[in-house]
Amino acid sequence: MRKINYICVAAFLLLLSAGCSDTPRYKNANAPVEERVNDLLSRMTLEEKAAQLDMLSANDILDGPDKLNEAQAMHFIDSMCIGSIHDFYPKTAAIANAVQKRAIENSRLGIPLIFIEEALHGYQGEGATTFPTPIGNSSSWDTILVNNIGKAIAAEARAHGVHFILGPNLDLARDIRWGRTEETFGEDPYLSSRYAVNLIKGMQGNSLKDNNAVVAEPKHFAIHGIPEGGVNTSPVFIGEREARSTHLYVFEKAVTEAKAKGIMAAYHERDGVPAIADPWLLKTILRDEWKFGGFVVSDLGAIAKQYKDHHTAASGEEAIVNALSAGLDMQFYDYPHDVFQNTVVQAVKDGKLSEKDLDRAAGSVLRVKFELGLFDNPYTDEALTAKVFHSEEHRKLALEAARKSIVLLENKDDILPLKKNIKSIALVGNLANVSSLGGYSPAGAKGVTVYQALKKRFGDNVKINFVNSDISERFSNIPLTALNPKSTPDKNGLDMEFFNNTDFQGSPVYTSTGDNLSVYWHNLSPAPGINSDNFSVRWSGTITAPVSGEYEFQLNADDYARVSINNELLIDCWGNDKRKQTGSKKISMTAGKPVPVTLEYAEIEDIAYINLKWRMTQLTSSSLYRDVANAAAASDVTIVVIGETNDEVGESRDRQNLYPHQTDLDIIKTAKQANKPVVTVMLTGRPLVLTEIAANSNALLQAWYPGEAGGDAVADVLWGDYNPSGKLSISFPKEQGSLPIYYSKKPSASRRYVDGNGEPLYEFGYGLSYTDFTYSALSIQPENPKTTDNVTVTINLRNTGNVDGAEVVQLYINDKVSSVATPVKLLKGFANVFLKAGESKEVKINLTPEHLSLINAGMKRVVEPGEFEIMVGSSSKNIHLTQSITITE
Numbered sequence: 001m002r003k004i005n006y007i008c009v010a011a012f013l014l015l016l017s018a019g020c021s022d023t024p025r026y027k028n029a030n031a032p033v034e035e036r037v038n039d040l041l042s043r044m045t046l047e048e049k050a051a052q053l054d055m056l057s058a059n060d061i062l063d064g065p066d067k068l069n070e071a072q073a074m075h076f077i078d079s080m081c082i083g084s085i086h087d088f089y090p091k092t093a094a095i096a097n098a099v100q101k102r103a104i105e106n107s108r109l110g111i112p113l114i115f116i117e118e119a120l121h122g123y124q125g126e127g128a129t130t131f132p133t134p135i136g137n138s139s140s141w142d143t144i145l146v147n148n149i150g151k152a153i154a155a156e157a158r159a160h161g162v163h164f165i166l167g168p169n170l171d172l173a174r175d176i177r178w179g180r181t182e183e184t185f186g187e188d189p190y191l192s193s194r195y196a197v198n199l200i201k202g203m204q205g206n207s208l209k210d211n212n213a214v215v216a217e218p219k220h221f222a223i224h225g226i227p228e229g230g231v232n233t234s235p236v237f238i239g240e241r242e243a244r245s246t247h248l249y250v251f252e253k254a255v256t257e258a259k260a261k262g263i264m265a266a267y268h269e270r271d272g273v274p275a276i277a278d279p280w281l282l283k284t285i286l287r288d289e290w291k292f293g294g295f296v297v298s299d300l301g302a303i304a305k306q307y308k309d310h311h312t313a314a315s316g317e318e319a320i321v322n323a324l325s326a327g328l329d330m331q332f333y334d335y336p337h338d339v340f341q342n343t344v345v346q347a348v349k350d351g352k353l354s355e356k357d358l359d360r361a362a363g364s365v366l367r368v369k370f371e372l373g374l375f376d377n378p379y380t381d382e383a384l385t386a387k388v389f390h391s392e393e394h395r396k397l398a399l400e401a402a403r404k405s406i407v408l409l410e411n412k413d414d415i416l417p418l419k420k421n422i423k424s425i426a427l428v429g430n431l432a433n434v435s436s437l438g439g440y441s442p443a444g445a446k447g448v449t450v451y452q453a454l455k456k457r458f459g460d461n462v463k464i465n466f467v468n469s470d471i472s473e474r475f476s477n478i479p480l481t482a483l484n485p486k487s488t489p490d491k492n493g494l495d496m497e498f499f500n501n502t503d504f505q506g507s508p509v510y511t512s513t514g515d516n517l518s519v520y521w522h523n524l525s526p527a528p529g530i531n532s533d534n535f536s537v538r539w540s541g542t543i544t545a546p547v548s549g550e551y552e553f554q555l556n557a558d559d560y561a562r563v564s565i566n567n568e569l570l571i572d573c574w575g576n577d578k579r580k581q582t583g584s585k586k587i588s589m590t591a592g593k594p595v596p597v598t599l600e601y602a603e604i605e606d607i608a609y610i611n612l613k614w615r616m617t618q619l620t621s622s623s624l625y626r627d628v629a630n631a632a633a634a635s636d637v638t639i640v641v642i643g644e645t646n647d648e649v650g651e652s653r654d655r656q657n658l659y660p661h662q663t664d665l666d667i668i669k670t671a672k673q674a675n676k677p678v679v680t681v682m683l684t685g686r687p688l689v690l691t692e693i694a695a696n697s698n699a700l701l702q703a704w705y706p707g708e709a710g711g712d713a714v715a716d717v718l719w720g721d722y723n724p725s726g727k728l729s730i731s732f733p734k735e736q737g738s739l740p741i742y743y744s745k746k747p748s749a750s751r752r753y754v755d756g757n758g759e760p761l762y763e764f765g766y767g768l769s770y771t772d773f774t775y776s777a778l779s780i781q782p783e784n785p786k787t788t789d790n791v792t793v794t795i796n797l798r799n800t801g802n803v804d805g806a807e808v809v810q811l812y813i814n815d816k817v818s819s820v821a822t823p824v825k826l827l828k829g830f831a832n833v834f835l836k837a838g839e840s841k842e843v844k845i846n847l848t849p850e851h852l853s854l855i856n857a858g859m860k861r862v863v864e865p866g867e868f869e870i871m872v873g874s875s876s877k878n879i880h881l882t883q884s885i886t887i888t889e
Contacts, residue, residue, distance in 0.1 A: 027110075029376040036370055037363050043109060049362040050344040051080045053330050054337055055116065055297070058088035062528035064510070066095050069529065073102060081107035082337070083330060083365050084114045084164070087524075089125040089443065093380035096161025100378050111366070112374035116164040116297075119214075120183055120440035121149075121707065123157040123165075129394040129708065130445045133438035133685060134169060134195075136405035136704030138185040138729035139767070141808040142832050143198040145401055150202020152394045155212040159384035163372050164215040164262060165203060166297075167440075170196050170250045171220055173686070173730055174740050177230025179653035182438050182685025182705065184225060186729030187742040187764060189246045190827045193253040200258035208261065209373030211381055212388070217262025218254045220299055222281055223247040224266045226740075231654045233267040233305070241820065241855050243270075252290055261294030261368050265328055267302045274310050276302040277319075282327025295329040295364035300522055303334040317343045321353050329361040333524065336532075395709070402706040402713030407726035408768040409690070410700035415677045417720025417770060418637060426635035427451055428467040428628050428667055429642040429681075430476075436643065436683040438705035439650035445708060450641050450681065453711030457719075465631035468546065469624050474661055475554050475613040477647050478543070480515050484594060485541040488513070494541040494597070498530045502560070502602040504538060514539055517599060518611035518647060526608065533606070539599040545589035550617045554584040557610040560602040566595040574602075586617065613647065624663075625670045632674035639718070640668050640697075643683035650685065658736050659689045668696045681714055687732040691761055702728070720770060725806035725832075727767035727875065731760040743876040744823035765810050765827075765875035771801030771837065775809075775880035780870060785887050787863040791847040795872055795881060799835035806834040811845045812876065814869040816884075819856050825876060828852075845872075852887065865889050 025031055025039035041049070061072040076082050081103055090096040096115060103113045118124040121131045131137065131149050140146070157165060169183035172192060185192040196218065205213030223243050227234035238247070254260045265282060266275040275281055276298055286292045306312050306319035313319040316335060320343045323331075331340055347353035369375065388394070408416070433451035448456075454464055485495040493515040497508035510527045517539065525532045543565065545551060555563055555571045558581070562574045565587060573581035589595070601610045632638045642664040647653065671678045680697040682690070685705060694700055701724075706713050716722040733741045735756060743764040745751065751758030777796040785791050793811055811829035815822045829845035853863045867886050873879035 027375065033367060033370045036375070037367050040109065040111070040366055041359055041363055044362070046345045046348055046358070047341065048081065048109065049358055050341040052083040052111070052362045052365045053324070053344065054082050054340055055330055055333050056082045056085045056337070057333050057524050058085060059525035059528050059530065061085075064528050066091055067528070068099070073099075076337070077102045077113070078106035080337075081109070081111050082113070084116050086116045086332070088115060089117055090115070090160050090162075091126070093159060093161045093382045093385060097379045097382070100161070104378050112369055112378045114164050114365075114369055114372070114374065115162045116166065117157060117162045118167070118440050119153045119157055119165040120167045120169065121438070122442045122445070123153055123160070123162070124440060124442050125157070125160055125162075126443040127390055128156050128442035128445070129390050129398055130437055130442050130447060131398050131401050132405040132707040132710070133182045133705045134185055135173070135182050135685060135730065136706055137401060138191065138195055139407050139702075139704065139726040140401065140404035141191070141727050141729075141830055142404055143194050145404060146195050147198040147202040148397055149401060150199040150216075151205070151212065152397055154203040154205060154214045155388040156390070156394070157214050158211055159380065159388050161380040162214060163374070164217060164368075166217050166219065166264065168196060168199050168216065168218060169220070170218045170254060171225030172247050172250065174226045174742055175230040176686045176730065176733075176739065176741075177655055177658065178225060178227060179232060179650050179655070179685070180225075181730070182649055183440070187731060188729065188744065188827050189249045191729055191830070192250045196250055196254045197258040200254055200260050204259065204261065208371045209377070211384055215261045215294065215368060215372065216258075217264055217297065218251055218260050219264035220266035220275075221263050221286070221296075222251055222266065222275065223270055224268055224275075227268060230656075232652045233309075236268050236270045238270065240859065244855050244859070248285065255286070255290045255292050259293070261371065263292065263294065263296045265296050265298050265302060265323075267299050267305055269310050269312075274302075274306050274312055276328060277306060277312070277322040277326045279326040287327065294368055295361070296327060297330040298323065298328055298332045298334065300332040301334055303328070303331055317347070320344065321347045324353055324361055325357050329364045398707050399709035399713060402709045403716055403722045405704055405706055405726055406713060406717050406724050407702040407728055407766075408699075408717070408724040409702055409762055409766075410694050410697060411768055412698050415698045416679065416718060418679075418718050420719055422462060422636050424463040424465065424635040425454065426465045426467070426628070426631035426638040426671065427454065427641070428469060428631060428638065428671065429640045429664070430469045430645070431643055431683045432466070432639075432641040433468065434645075436646075436705050436710070437707065438685055439646075447706070447708040448711035450639065450711045450714050453715040456712075457715055463635075465635050467624070467627045467631050469628075469663075469667065474663065475552075475615045476645050477516070477518050478612065478614055482544050482546065483517075483541060483597075484544070485513055489542070494539040494599070497538045497540075498527045499536045500531050500534070502534055502536050502604065504536050504600070518613070519609065521603075521608040523606055523608070533603060536600065536602040539597075541597060542594035543597040544594040545591055547616070547623070548589065548591040550586055551589050551614050552584055552586040552617060554582070554613045554615075555611075556582050557601060558607050559604040561610050562600050563612055564596075564598045574600075611647070625666060628667050628670045629673065632671040632676055632678075635676060637677045637679060638671040638674070639679050639681065640664075640671060641681045641683065642667070644685055644688075658687070658733070660693055665692055665696070668693060672696055679718065687730055689733055689736050689761075691734050694761065702726075720803075723770045723803050723805040724767070725769060725808070727765050727808045727810075728762055729764070731764045732762040734759065734761040744826055746821050747824055748821070763875050763877040765808070765873075766877070767808075767875070769801075769805050769807070771799055771803040771805040773807045773835070773874065774798045774800050775872060775874075778872060778881040778883050780883055780885055783885070785885060787865060787887055787889060788849055790849070791852070791885070793829070793845045793847065793870060793872065795843050796840055797833055797835065797843050798840035799837055802837050804834070804836045806832055807874065808832050809843050809845070810873055810875065811847075812871040812873070812879070813847075813852065814871070815852075815854065815864070816867040816869060818854055818864055818866070820854060822854055825871065827876070863887065
């Protein structure tokens, strides 16, 4: 009798039962992702596929903070099973899990939701760690730092149930008038690409299934940072070779090297073709050439711009079909959900949209959900938040990043670092006690101000003569400290009442306390349970002037608005057919005396925004200069903290005038008259023309928007507890008329003017230190490289000063003669090296054939034989060592 192997029989029966199982293939965690995607697509209706391409705004399903509207949740989640939710920012993982549970258990196929949120320099949920803005982080020239920031952002977001992050912004800031310069990594394609790769790798981790990883979605694809006139969303003019060599190169590395799983298609048009409907961008380059394996989401409003702004589509329906056919995968709620989804379904039935494109789009979304592990482990560990959210480790990282982001631009007579036995400080400037964090900061985030940092550092041991200059002759947002609600007068802000009509009829549907009188709701619901159109909002409470004088108020709105102060109608932009209305009026106010204020707004259709600003008239500003003069005379040093306020920089805050405000320059000049050192700290999101400020300051720091630890970092640099090592990732102009000013100009770009040479005030890569470094012993191997060889460049770097510090060694190349024109200088490598005083190190930088390549007349990337100049230095201008090599076939 034969002996039976029962183990083999059992294994066979298990395999047989698995093959005959009723469990769908897409639910088999061990099946390949592509098989699971295809199996699920085969089971879905047209309507279910269309729903996967749609994004839900959280207010569509909320009745209040974190409170679901049952009827809406049943419609959008249980029945429709929409693709994603944005603007939710769940306060706990439990809330996200409860919403996800509905999608898994109640929808027909159990397809999970993907939670999509913002996290440009910190997860935007309330209480998250706030890092410097990207333009500041890029000044660190530290890719390890940026990688760690990516890890921190991902951990805090995923701990709340968030899976997908709208960022990083990989646009090259080649026109600094553009308000979104602060969101970028600067002007250079190579440097930006290294930040992109390292940040994305930090965010996406080892596996998207891990509880500390999120999908990164680079934006804005593509070539968005050079809009005509520097105005956001304006047309872009550029040739294919230049685009591939610069702007597209950064995205290419994000996709091919970092494996980014998201892409945001941009608003603008390039050479007449809207990016949102450009198959060359979204199919040929992104998918065919780069083998992108994620999904493409539109920027908010980009689809509709085809017929509203570009006039390349005759209707919304045509715009939707154009975008999906070109390679778009998900709308960013451009259209009401029924309009969008019905359009998709009907377009397939009518043959206007191929089912192949629909399956590509739906399959792309589903593929990312499978790769995130949402079908197999859809819920977030609710214990994670306590472990990682705004943790001590992340707070220390924020301080490190803030320190490394600061660039020392001027240090005349080595006035810095300041002496630690200083007895008195004059602290002036409108940003001296303002938490300047930049756009897309975590909700409610507050950073340490310079004033707070100095008080914490010195206590009563040093006298701080502080001059509050929050109010000046410029229009600015009304600070929260000037506003108090009726309901809780001991708090800051104003009471807000929302109505689902345009004339405030009935009881308010939703109430809250508002901390901002400059809001932009796009085409969305402004609050839970409120219509996206035909709604009204009333702010009420009191407003208090910080100093007595005449104030001018300015009101801007789309559609209707009016403001009353002290029970009198001050500005009336109501009840006519105009849109985008503006009005202004002056009144006298007494310091410390609260007066009633009511601001009312009504939205009729489409875009919704309102802002109320104020300014003090020029007649009363002389008291400010008198106070500055007195404070400077009574102090050992004056620290001036100025720059750009929140309403001067950021998305759709583009500037045609990049000179500092005259008030700021006059403050510096006034302080200088005391014959005491004047140290200026700039808090900005873009380079300004600092020529006069530099001339009138003994020392000048560019601190950007340095995050939650910004004030402490500035103080650490000023008093020498940290030796500044930041280097500019973007050029600063001497004059506004010389723009654009980026360093990598072509040989024929002379930049000569009858009134100047057009050179920058501070060049790309520039930054001072409290110590000195010497470069020597340049060696290049092999000596006679071929086009396929790697080249190693070696130098000796020595810290010849008396202070420990870090130096950024920068390597540039120049292809002396090429088949197409190439820049006179291109960054191709760098090393951030820390040296103790007197220490020296050998520094090696490797160049691959790609570093030495160009895109030729046939649009092919090749290395051309010939002479290359290798330049090593401390900035793009300050080159210390040079050697030429000849590359042969």
